[in-house]
Amino acid sequence: MSKSESCGQFEQLVLTAILTLNDQAYGIPVHKKVQQLSKPKSVTLGAVYVTLDRLENKGMVSSWLSDPTPERGGRSKRYYKVQAAGERALRESAVTARRMWDALSEVTFGRHGRKWGEAWK
Amino acid sequence: MKPPKFAEAVVRWVLPPSCVEHVLGDLQERIQGLDPRVARRQYVLDALVTVPAAIAGRINFDLRLVALYLAVQYAAFAVFAQLSSESRHLLATPKAWVEIGWFAAGAVAVRLIEDAYRPASRLYRFFAALAWIGAAVWLQGLALGLGWGYLAYTRFLDLARDYYGKRFAGPEDQRTS
Numbered sequence: 665m666s667k668s669e670s671c672g673q674f675e676q677l678v679l680t681a682i683l684t685l686n687d688q689a690y691g692i693p694v695h696k697k698v699q700q701l702s703k704p705k706s707v708t709l710g711a712v713y714v715t716l717d718r719l720e721n722k723g724m725v726s727s728w729l730s731d732p733t734p735e736r737g738g739r740s741k742r743y744y745k746v747q748a749a750g751e752r753a754l755r756e757s758a759v760t761a762r763r764m765w766d767a768l769s770e771v772t773f774g775r776h777g778r779k780w781g782e783a784w785k
Numbered sequence: 786m787k788p789p790k791f792a793e794a795v796v797r798w799v800l801p802p803s804c805v806e807h808v809l810g811d812l813q814e815r816i817q818g819l820d821p822r823v824a825r826r827q828y829v830l831d832a833l834v835t836v837p838a839a840i841a842g843r844i845n846f847d848l849r850l851v852a853l854y855l856a857v858q859y860a861a862f863a864v865f866a867q868l869s870s871e872s873r874h875l876l877a878t879p880k881a882w883v884e885i886g887w888f889a890a891g892a893v894a895v896r897l898i899e900d901a902y903r904p905a906s907r908l909y910r911f912f913a914a915l916a917w918i919g920a921a922v923w924l925q926g927l928a929l930g931l932g933w934g935y936l937a938y939t940r941f942l943d944l945a946r947d948y949y950g951k952r953f954a955g956p957e958d959q960r961t962s
Binding site: 690691692708709710711713714715716717718721729733735736737739740741742 | 815841
């Protein structure tokens with residue numbers, strides 16, 4: 665069984681953003697997506713860069729530079745793609761979160777007669 | 786909308802080469818469609834927040850490696866301080882050890898920041914870290930060798946002085962002593 669590296673909550677958000685953006689995952693859209701996902705917390709672009717670099721060092725994400733584009737002053741975009749290790753780590757985190765959610769909703773279902781988290785909808 | 790030239794030049798100068806291209810592009814893309822005055826302010830604010838984080842992201846911060854760097858650097862500074870005849874007695878006080886600690890921490894901080902400006906290749910970074918540890922250990926070994934050599938030399942001089950001093954001391958000297 666291969667040993668998988670775990671990832672923190674913010675890393676999970678960034679991985680999710682890259683996965684959902686598919687082939688449009690570069691700095692600005694990733695930052696916007698992470699901001700959407702982490703509401704009401706605000707997220708800086710710098711924090712996203714740090715996390716992207718860390719994920720790349722862990723081998724969960726790969727990146728490459730695109731051709732220069734005129735709307736960015738002739739500068740390239742750095743695109744990101746989630747690697748197998750990243751997908752595995754994200755899946756494991758999602759399974760754990762799901763288990764936690766089920767356990768919590770079971771407790772609160774019994775106590776309040778409704779599913780936990782409905783108040784946030 | 787073009788970014789302010791001065792701010793852009795500073796950002797280009799400060800950023801590690803491996804992330805200049807995309808960070809500058811992203812900062813410029815963020816101000817597209819904004820009022821020029823707002824855009825200028827926004828660019829500077831974004832740069833102030835983003836650039837330190839972009840540099841920090843390039844630093845390969847491994848706590849175990851940092852602890853090893855610190856230990857090696859600390860020992861090297863302590864040995865160098867021991868070599869100096871003026872500061873040798875200072876090492877007996879805790880204050881001197883704290884001062885050496887500051888030097889060691891400074892050296893490690895410089896090493897870590899320097900790491901951000903190296904090429905992104907992991908293999909290159911690995912060998913650079915090895916080279917740094919090797920150099921520190923080598924310097925420490927050299928300092929130890931010199932220190933022991935110096936101590937042996939002074940001990941030899943003392944012994945020689947005692948031996949020849951007694952042997953060549955005349956009857957007058959022996960009487961007076």
